Each structure stands twice: as structure tokens, then as C-alpha cells.
Amino acid sequence: MNAQPITEVAESRPLPSDSASVSRAVTPALELCGLSKTFTLGGGLFKRGRTLGAVSNVSLRIPRGQVMGLVGESGCGKSTLAKMLLGLTTPSDGDVLVDGRPVRGADQKALARHIQPIFQDPYSSLNPRKRIAQIVGLPLRVHGIGTPREQAAHVAETLDVVGLPRRAAEQFPGQLSGGQRQRVAIARALVMRPDIVICDEPTSALDVSVQAQILNLLLDLKAEFGLTYLFISHDLAVVEHLVDRVAVMYLGRIVEEGTREQIFGSPRHPYTRALLDSALTPEPGLGVPDIGLGDATPDPSDPPAGCAFHPRCPKAQATCRQQRPRLEDIRGDNARVACHLA
Amino acid sequence: MPLLEVNNLRVDLPVEAGTLHAVRGIDFHVERGEMLCLVGESGCGKSMTSLALMGLLPRKARLTADRLQFDGIDLTMLSERRRSDLRGARMSMIFQEPMTALNPAYTLGNQLCEGLIRHRGVSRQEARERAIYLLERVGISAAKDRLNQYPHQLSGGLRQRVMIAMALMCEPDLIIADEPTTALDVTIQAQILRLLRELQQEFGTAVIFITHDLGVVARIADRVAVMYAGEVIESAPTPALYANPAHPYTRGLLSCIPAPGKTPPGSRLQAIPGVVPSLVGHVEGCAFRNRCPQAQPTCERTPPLMSLSGDHRARCHYADRPVPAPRPPETIS
Ligand SMILES: Nc1ncnc2c1ncn2[C@@H]1O[C@H](COP(=O)(O)OP(=O)(O)OP(=O)(O)O)[C@@H](O)[C@H]1O
Ligand SMILES: Nc1ncnc2c1ncn2[C@@H]1O[C@H](COP(=O)(O)OP(=O)(O)OP(=O)(O)O)[C@@H](O)[C@H]1O
Ligand code: SF4
Ligand SMILES: [Mg+2]
Ligand SMILES: [Mg+2]
Numbered sequence: 001m002n003a004q005p006i007t008e009v010a011e012s013r014p015l016p017s018d019s020a021s022v023s024r025a026v027t028p029a030l031e032l033c034g035l036s037k038t039f040t041l042g043g044g045l046f047k048r049g050r051t052l053g054a055v056s057n058v059s060l061r062i063p064r065g066q067v068m069g070l071v072g073e074s075g076c077g078k079s080t081l082a083k084m085l086l087g088l089t090t091p092s093d094g095d096v097l098v099d100g101r102p103v104r105g106a107d108q109k110a111l112a113r114h115i116q117p118i119f120q121d122p123y124s125s126l127n128p129r130k131r132i133a134q135i136v137g138l139p140l141r142v143h144g145i146g147t148p149r150e151q152a153a154h155v156a157e158t159l160d161v162v163g164l165p166r167r168a169a170e171q172f173p174g175q176l177s178g179g180q181r182q183r184v185a186i187a188r189a190l191v192m193r194p195d196i197v198i199c200d201e202p203t204s205a206l207d208v209s210v211q212a213q214i215l216n217l218l219l220d221l222k223a224e225f226g227l228t229y230l231f232i233s234h235d236l237a238v239v240e241h242l243v244d245r246v247a248v249m250y251l252g253r254i255v256e257e258g259t260r261e262q263i264f265g266s267p268r269h270p271y272t273r274a275l276l277d278s279a280l281t282p283e284p285g286l287g288v289p290d291i292g293l294g295d296a297t298p299d300p301s302d303p304p305a306g307c308a309f310h311p312r313c314p315k316a317q318a319t320c321r322q323q324r325p326r327l328e329d330i331r332g333d334n335a336r337v338a339c340h341l342a
Numbered sequence: 343m344p345l346l347e348v349n350n351l352r353v354d355l356p357v358e359a360g361t362l363h364a365v366r367g368i369d370f371h372v373e374r375g376e377m378l379c380l381v382g383e384s385g386c387g388k389s390m391t392s393l394a395l396m397g398l399l400p401r402k403a404r405l406t407a408d409r410l411q412f413d414g415i416d417l418t419m420l421s422e423r424r425r426s427d428l429r430g431a432r433m434s435m436i437f438q439e440p441m442t443a444l445n446p447a448y449t450l451g452n453q454l455c456e457g458l459i460r461h462r463g464v465s466r467q468e469a470r471e472r473a474i475y476l477l478e479r480v481g482i483s484a485a486k487d488r489l490n491q492y493p494h495q496l497s498g499g500l501r502q503r504v505m506i507a508m509a510l511m512c513e514p515d516l517i518i519a520d521e522p523t524t525a526l527d528v529t530i531q532a533q534i535l536r537l538l539r540e541l542q543q544e545f546g547t548a549v550i551f552i553t554h555d556l557g558v559v560a561r562i563a564d565r566v567a568v569m570y571a572g573e574v575i576e577s578a579p580t581p582a583l584y585a586n587p588a589h590p591y592t593r594g595l596l597s598c599i600p601a602p603g604k605t606p607p608g609s610r611l612q613a614i615p616g617v618v619p620s621l622v623g624h625v626e627g628c629a630f631r632n633r634c635p636q637a638q639p640t641c642e643r644t645p646p647l648m649s650l651s652g653d654h655r656a657r658c659h660y661a662d663r664p665v666p667a668p669r670p671p672e673t674i675s
Binding site for chain 1: 383384497499527528529530531532533535536539554555556557558559560561562563580581583584594595596598599600601602605607608609610611612613614615617
């Protein structure tokens with residue numbers, strides 16, 4: 001399809017610190033440097049609140065045109081991380097670099113052209129009183145991109161790209177199916193022609209028969225526009241299908257990171273292994289594996305000392321209870337793991 | 343005689359636009375000690391079916407059945423009182439969200455023991471002993487102290503374990519579990535499923551397990567019933583269903599989830615185009631035909647339930663015949 005109008009506008013209004021010296025080939029599309037987010041819970045006039053480290057010291061590079069998967073259990077900090085990347089939550093510490101330029105202090109408008117979200121819930125994330133064309137065109141109006149006519153043409157094109165019928169433009173979200181609504185959410189993200197898309201569980205509210213359509217669409221869009229994705233999901237089979245690299249999070253920290261083959265083929269962190277063993281593939285006769293984990297789910301506002309995973313880890317030793325393992329590329333194979341025994 | 347026999351069960355709900363046929367004449371049975379999985383996508387009538395069996399349908403719902411028999415008892419003829427006795431003592435239910443079933447104001451001990459004392463007339467002491475035994479069996483440490491705790495003091499995984507223990511208190515013949523692990527993390531889910539399967543085999547309890555996850559089904563079910571738009575469209579022993587799915591919808595479901603090691607990463611997945619028909623008003627013909635890749639003019643007539651090999655049945659005109667020449671492949675839309 002023809003993405004001309006937006007590219008032109010985008011070119012005419014560069015990011016504030018645009019610098020020609022930054023080579024687009026080597027700079028990762030997205031880089032996270034020591035990113036942390038601490039929330040304060042409770043507290044009051046005379047009482048100090050407890051702190052909760054939702055994300056702790058996360059460093060990650062996502063090369064251009066690649067898909068980075070982010071997995072980990074509920075509450076481990078995936079969505080908080082995503083919100084910091086989108087500029088929706090201010091990091092307590094660390095930096096996010098988009099195309100090598102720090103997001104901190106950057107113009108929200110400029111940022112929105114580069115990075116866009118697709119969230120989990122296609123039901124609540126769309127305004128029920130607005131027509132689809134208005135919903136998808138909103139970012140263009142907010143950022144004052146193009147004339148109303150150009151905007152309308154561009155919205156129509158984007159609906160084509162995500163496989164929605166043109167007549168959907170005049171409908172309301174309530175008149176669409178779940179899969180169609182998620183397409184609307186994707187269209188809304190793509191209308192700005194971002195190069196990075198943050199997908200936070202984009203299919204988990206959908207039935208499996210619809211999920212496949214959306215995953216195919218995300219893959220097509222990646223091939224067509226060279227998009228870079230951060231793909232957050234609980235579904236390991238889907239992650240394995242879609243990603244180039246995977247980061248595994250536990251209690252706010254990355255515990256292992258590597259290529260799809262490294263993580264799914266030879267996981268090294270005990271938590272990654274437990275996670276993979278717990279995935280129940282549709283193969284009858286295999287039964288439910290004994291993953292040998294305690295279910296002492298930790299309190300994120302009072303994380304265990306040493307390795308945060310040690311209370312559940314079948315291999316934990318004395319060191320694990322005292323010292324926090326560092327996330328390191330131990331073997332020099334560009335894969336990182338945070339475990340004393342790896 | 344099977345423990346539970348269901349023939350032509352229907353559940354109708356009055357809605358603004360008319361009558362919603364949530365369950366449209368389903369047949370199935372459950373043997374003693376067996377794990378039957380009911381699978382299907384959102385809105386296909388899984389929960390309505392389980393509520394119908396438990397006698398817990400919304401007041402406005404209308405139930406009819408040619409047969410609804412539990413251990414020889416006709417459930418449609420029972421008084422509300424006898425129904426309620428049966429529910430506590432011989433059939434129990436595990437819900438997706440344990441907090442809907444646990445009372446936040448009572449200790450776990452009180453809630454665990456109440457049913458046993460009421461239905462079996464045992465002493466409080468005996469009931470407490472059984473509660474401690476079962477809490478230990480479901481892998482809860484310091485079981486005795488837990489009896490004095492309140493539901494909010496437990497994690498989601500622990501609460502679901504308590505629900506399983508509670509469902510087992512009266513040694514029921516049948517447990518209906520409606521998506522009991524959907525809200526849990528995969529590591530906790532694996533632990534709970536393993537436990538449920540072990541206990542089920544140990545106590546010889548029959549379980550109807552409701553889920554939309556075909557991975558879970560493959561690993562725990564003895565038999566499977568696949569639902570679509572208020573009907574059971576295929577039922578079979580688990581290995582047969584996965585090896586030879588006979589209904590195009592079942593085949594579609596199985597091929598649209600990526601299978602690690604089989605689906606090449608990054609390749610296109612097979613999708614089922616279109617959406618489920620509205621269940622308000624009368625549904626003509628095969629409910630799947632607007633999405634079916636092999637639909638024929640014949641499919642405008644309601645397909646019969648075809649008996650295939652053994653205990654394998656499918657509701658499709660072509661379940662036992664070679665697939666007619668396919669339509670040109672659908673594009674995503
Ligand atoms: N605004 C907030 N105030 C306080 N705590 C918060 C806030 N947002 C998130 N948290 C806490 O931060 C932690 C991480 O939450 P987050 O939503 O990022 O997890 P997640 O990995 O996305 O989980 P899920 O898989 O359930 O979506 C959790 O313990 C959560 O309770
Ligand atoms: N109280 C109600 N009043 C009217 N219609 C209802 C009510 N509860 C459910 N329905 C409708 O009945 C049909 C069957 O719903 P049911 O809850 O049995 O689906 P389900 O298979 O359990 O789906 P899910 O996987 O989403 O739980 C759906 O079309 C639903 O919208
Ligand atoms: S450091 Fe120890 S506790 Fe942590 S994962 Fe490795 S072995 Fe387990
Ligand atoms: Mg989240
Ligand atoms: Mg339900």
C-alpha cells in the first residue's frame with residue numbers, strides 16, 4: 001500500500017534531536033538501559049508507604065525489524081515495562097532510547113510517530129460512542145497530521161491494511177466482533193506509521209479461531225513495513241511462533257534472554273525451564289508434567305533476598321539465598337542468564 | 343449405566359431481541375470416575391450447560407430435556423430442596439474465580455466443614471480432621487493453621503487448591519469444574535491440573551472439566567465433547583479426537599494453534615474466517631456452515647449426529663464421507 005502522505009509529514013517534522021551521525025543499521029530500534037519503576041503502596045501523613053519494585057534494572061536491546069518476546073507470570077512487571085516504553089509511565093530510573101535517542105524529555109508527539117501500542121482488551125480500549133473512522137483517525141487529528149481529506153484517505157487505507165471492510169469505517173465498536181475490534185486497535189496503532197509496536201497480550205482476550213487471524217496479520221505487517229515488535233504474551237506457543245528473541249521476566253527482573261532457539265531449545269534458568277515445562281501442548285497421552293516448583297508465590301513488595309526465585313527453585317543452594325545472580329552473557333554467545341548455577 | 347446421562351438438553355433465555363437458545367439440544371454422558379472435557383469458544387454454552395446440571399441456572403432461564411439423569415435420579419423432577427441436598431453431597435462445582443464461591447467473612451475451616459456437617463451429619467471434630475487431610479492432599483502446608491485463615495489471606499493458586507479440597511469434602515460422585523485454572527499462571531495451572539487428575543483417580547470421582555484450552559484437554563481428558571453455538575458438534579475419546587477430528591470446526595481449532603516443532607515459526611497459521619451466528623431465534627441448518635471451508639448446499643439442512651468408530655460422534659453431513667472438493671482458500675478478512 002501507499003504510505004506516502006504520512007512519511008512526508010513525518011519527514012518535515014523531525015524528532016528534536018535528530019542526528020545524521022546515528023547509523024540506523026547498528027543502532028537498535030529500541031534500547032532499555034537500567035530501566036526501573038518503583039511504586040509506593042499505602043503510606044499516609046505519618047506513615048511511610050512500602051515500596052514495590054515493579055521493574056528493576058532492565059536492560060534490553062531490540063534490533064530493527066525484529067520481534068522480542070517478553071514472558072513471565074502475572075504481576076512480574078511486563079505491562080509496567082511496556083508503559084514506560086510508550087512514555088505512559090515515567091521510569092524511576094534508567095533510560096529508554098528510541099533509535100538511539102532518549103525518550104526522557106522527548107516530545108510526546110514525535111515519540112508517538114515512532115512507537116505505538118496494541119493492548120490486550122479490544123472491548124474496553126475503544127470508545128463505544130465513536131465511529132471506527134473517528135477512532136482510527138484520532139491520532140492524526142491529535143497530532144495535526146495532514147488535511148481532513150488526507151486523513152480520511154489514510155484511515156481508509158489503514159483499514160484495508162488490517163483487513164477490515166471499508167464499511168466498518170462508519171460502524172461503532174459494538175457492531176464489530178472481537179477479532180474485528182482488535183483489528184481496529186491495530187489500525188489505530190498503524191495509522192501513525194510507527195516503526196515500533198508494543199503488543200501487550202494482543203490476542204489473549206480473543207478466541208483461538210480469531211487469534212490466528214490477528215497473528216497472521218501481525219506477521220504480514222512486519223514483513224511489509226519492517227516493523228519492530230515487543231510482544232508480551234502468556235502463551236508460549238504463540239511466542240515461539242512469532243519472535244526472534246525472548247526475554248523471560250521474574251519479579252521485575254529479566255532472568256534470561258536469548259534467541260528463540262536458545263530459549264526454547266536449551267533454556268538455562270530454572271524458571272525458564274519450569275515455564276516451558278508447564279506449557280501444555282495439544283499432545284494427548286503426555287499427561288501433566290511434574291514441574292517440581294513450590295507455589296510459594298512471592299510478595300513483590302517484599303522480594304526474597306538473593307535470587308528472587310530461590311524459594312521456588314528446585315536447585316537452590318545456600319549462595320542463591322544470599323547473593324543476587326547477575327544477568328550475564330556467560331558463554332559469550334549473546335545470550336544472558338541470571339543464575340548462579342547456569 | 344453411566345453416572346450422568348444428558349439427552350436433548352436445551353436452555354433458553356429471554357433477551358430483548360427474543361429468545362436466546364444458549365444450549366440447543368445437546369447429548370452426552372459421563373461414566374463413573376471419568377474426566378470429560380467440554381471445550382468450545384466463548385459464548386458456546388459451556389457455563390450454561392454446567393449450571394443446568396447443577397440446578398443453578400438464572401431464574402429467567404428455561405430448561406428442557408428428554409433426559410437429565412444422575413445415578414438414576416431424574417434431575418428435572420426434583421424439588422428445589424432435594425436438588426440442593428444433592429448439590430452439596432453428591433455433585434459439587436469448582437468455579438473459575440474462587441472468590442465468587444468463597445465467603446470472605448468466614449474462615450476456611452468453617453467453609454470447608456459446613457457442607458460435611460450439614461449433609462453427612464458428622465461432628466465438627468471429624469469434619470475438621472477431613473478438612474486438614476484434604477488440605478494436605480492438595481499440597482497446602484500448615485493445614486491446621488490455615489483453617490483459621492480467611493480467603494483473602496491466600497494467593498490465587500492456594501485459593502483454587504482450597505476450592506478443590508472443598509469440592510472433595512463430601513466425596514461427591516461428580517465434580518463440575520468451570521475453567522478452574524484459566525485465571526492462573528501456567529506454572530500454577532500445571533500443578534493444579536496434576537493434582538486434580540491425581541485426586542480424581544484416587545477417589546474415583548467423575549469430573550466434567552470445562553475449558554477453551556485444547557492443550558489442557560489433550561493432557562487431562564479421558565473423553566472430549568466439543569461445543570459450537572450451543573451444540574455438541576463432536577465427542578470422542580481424547581486420542582481419537584486429536585488423531586482423527588471429524589468435524590471441520592474441530593479440525594479448524596486444532597490447526598489454528600501453533601504447534602511447537604510442527605508449525606514452522608513465522609509461517610502463516612490456519613484461521614477460521616467469519617464469526618459465530620447469533621443464537622437469538624431459530625438457527626437453520628449447520629450452525630458452522632458460514633465459516634466452514636467445505637460447506638455444501640446440503641449443509642442448509644440440520645446435520646444428524648453421525649456415529650463413527652467406537653464412541654466417536656460428529657454432527658456434520660460429511661463426517662463419515664470423503665471431503666468434497668474444497669472451495670478456493672479464504673483470505674483473511
Ligand atoms: N499503578 C500502580 N501502583 C502500584 N502498584 C502497581 C501499579 N501498577 C502495577 N503495579 C504492581 O506492579 C507489579 C507489576 O505489574 P504489571 O501490571 O506490570 O505486571 P504484568 O507482568 O503486566 O502482569 P499481567 O501478566 O498480570 O498483566 C504488580 O505487582 C502490580 O501489582
Ligand atoms: N444471564 C444471561 N442472560 C442472557 N444471556 C446469557 C446470560 N448468561 C449467558 N448468556 C448467553 O448465553 C450464551 C452461552 O453463554 P455461556 O456463559 O454458557 O458461554 P460459555 O461457553 O461459558 O462462554 P465463556 O467461555 O465465555 O465462559 C452466550 O451467548 C451468552 O451471551
Ligand atoms: S540462582 Fe539459584 S535459586 Fe536462582 S535460579 Fe539459579 S539455582 Fe535457582
Ligand atoms: Mg500486564
Ligand atoms: Mg463460561
